[in-house]
Amino acid sequence: MYRPPAKIKWKAKPGEWPTREQASASRLFSPVSLGPVTLATRTWVPAMVPWRATEDGFVTDDNVAWYARFAEGRPGAIVLEATGIRDIPSGPLLRIGHERFVPGLRRLVDAVREASGGETKLFIQIIDFLGIRRRPEPQKFLERHLTITERHRAALALPGQAPDAAVRAALLALDAEGLAEVLAPRELEALRMGARERVTDMHLPHVRELPQVLPPLFADAARRARDAGFDGIELHYAHAYTMASFLSALNDRDDGYGGSREGRVRLPLEVYAAVRQAVGADYAVGCRFLADECIAGGSSVADACFYGVEFARAGMDFLSVSRGGKFEDAKQPDLGWSAYPYTGPSGYECMPHHVSDERGPFGRNFEATAAIRTAVQDAGLATPVVVAGGVHGFEQAEALLADGRADVVGFARTSLADPDWFVKVRSGHGRAVNVCSYSNYCEALDEKHKEVTCSLWDRIDLATPGLRMSADGKRRLVPPRWSAPTAEAAAVPADAATATP
Ligand SMILES: Cc1cc2nc3c(=O)[nH]c(=O)nc-3n(C[C@H](O)[C@H](O)[C@H](O)COP(=O)(O)O)c2cc1C
Secondary structure, three states: OOOOOOOEEOOOOOOOOOOHHHHHOOOOOOOEEEOOEEEOOOEEEOOOOOOOOOOOOOOOHHHHHHHHHHHHOOOOEEEEEEEEOOOOOOOOOOEOOOHHHHHHHHHHHHHHHHHOOOOOEEEEEEEOOOOEOOOOOHHHHHHHHOOOOHHHHHHOOOOOOOOHHHHHHHHHOOOHHHHHHHOOHHHHHHHHOOOEOOOOOOOOHHHHOHHHHHHHHHHHHHHHHHHHOOOEEEEEEOOOOHHHHHHOOOOOOOOOOOOOHHHHHHHHHHHHHHHHHHHOOOOEEEEEEEOOOOOOOOOOHHHHHHHHHHHHHHOOOOEEEEOOOOOOOOOOOOOOOOOOOOOOHHHHHHOOOOEEOOOOOOOOOHHHHHHHHHHHHHOOOOOOEEEOOOOOOHHHHHHHHHOOOOOEEEOHHHHHHOOOHHHHHHOOOHHHOOOOOOOOHHHHHHHOOOOOOOOOOOOOOOOOOOOOEOOOOOOEOOOOOOOOOOHHHHOOOOOOOOOOO
C-alpha cells in the first residue's frame, strides 16, 4: 500500500459527542428523501466487499450475519457490496446476473429489515468489470502465454522464419531490462502486473460491443434487485471498473463513447436510462462515481461536476461520491496475484491510511464532493449527494451537512470498526464508540481476498459458543453485541414524519 512520503501520523479525534437530545435535533439524524425512498437519518454505510460469498457468487449465512450486524446499528442506509451483473465466474463476489441469485439476496433484505426494525434502507451496488489476469510466472508467460509476433523477431534480430520456440528461447535468455526493450508496453504490463483489459481495447469484440451489451445487463440486474426487495440501486460508476473507465479522461474510444466528456458520459447515461426503464419511476436509482481519478491524465473535479449535473438531470435519485482507486498506478502484485487498485497513490486517496501527509486522511474528498453538489444545485437540481472518506466524528459529519457540502454522510471503515456507531451516538452514548484507527487492517484483508474484519474487535471473546469464525480459525466474523447501559437510555428517538432532500 502506498503511503505519502511525508509519513505524518494522524489520530482520529471524534470530538464532542452529542447528548440524546442534541442528536435528536441534529441534521445527521434527520430524515432525507432520495427520490421515492426516505431515509430515517442521513447516515450511510457505503459498499464494502467483505469476502463472504460462495465461490459461485451466492449469499452465505456469513453474508446474512454480516449485514444483519450492520443493520443492528440502524444507519439510514446500507449499500450492499459490489455485486456482479454478469453470469460468469468471478470468485467469491456476490452476483446478480441470473434469477437463481435472487432468493439469497432476498434473505439479505429480510435480515436487514428485521435487524433494524424496518428502519435501515438497503441498496445494492451493481458492478461490471473487465478481465484481469494474475501476475504470471515469467517463464510460463514467455513460454506459453505471450503471442509471438514479427515485432519480437525484429527486435531480437532473428530471421523472419525463426520458429516461435526460438523466439521464446531468446526472450527467456533476456534480463528484465532486455525484456523491457523487446516487449510492447501491454506485453510488459501483462508480464509485470498480469494482463488487464481496458474499455479502449477496440480490437476485442466483447469490449467494442460494451455499449450494446451493458445497458440490458444492468437493467436485468436492477429488475432482479427490485424483485429481491432492495430499496434501491447504486450503479457502480467509480474506481477501477468498467463504467468508471468509460467516464475516465483516458477513454479515447472513437465510437462516440469516448473522447469528449459528452462521449464519455454517454454509456453511463444509457445504462441509467435502461435501468430506469426496467425498474420504473417509483424506485430509487443513483450511482457512485469519482470526484477525481487522482491519476495522471485522469478525470478531474471539473469533469466530475459535469457528470454530476448530467446524472442529476437524467433523474438519478442520489449521487454518491468517491475518489481514486485505479489500476493505472497500482503496485506490482505478488506472483500469482492480481493487481489491486487501492495500492497506489490513487488507492490512497480512496481509503487513506492514518500515516499521511499535511492534508491528513480525514476528508480528502470533502471539497471535491462539495464542488459537485454546488454544480448540481447551480443547475437548478436538488439531487442529494453522499460524501465519504475519513468521517468518524459526529461534529465532523454535522458540519458537512450544515455547510451544505453534502446531504448524506457515508461512514465506511467507521461502521466496520463499530456498526453501532449510529445507535450509540443517537442515543447519547457516543463515548462508547470504538473509533476507527485507520490502520487499514480491513483493506489488507480485502486485498488478500480474506474475510474482512476489524482489529478492534475480531479477537474479542473468542470462546463465546456458536461464534462464526474466519476460515483461518483465528478471527470472529462479526463484532460482539453492544448493550446500552439501560433500555431507556438506548431508545432511539422517534423520527420526524417529513423529509427534505
Ligand atoms: C474492505 C473494504 C471494501 C470496500 N469495497 C467497496 C465496494 O465494494 N464498492 C465501493 O464503491 N467502495 C468500496 N470500498 C470503499 C468504501 O466504500 C469507502 O469509499 C472508503 O473506505 C472510504 O470511506 P471511509 O473513509 O469512510 O472508509 C471498500 C472499502 C473497504 C475498507
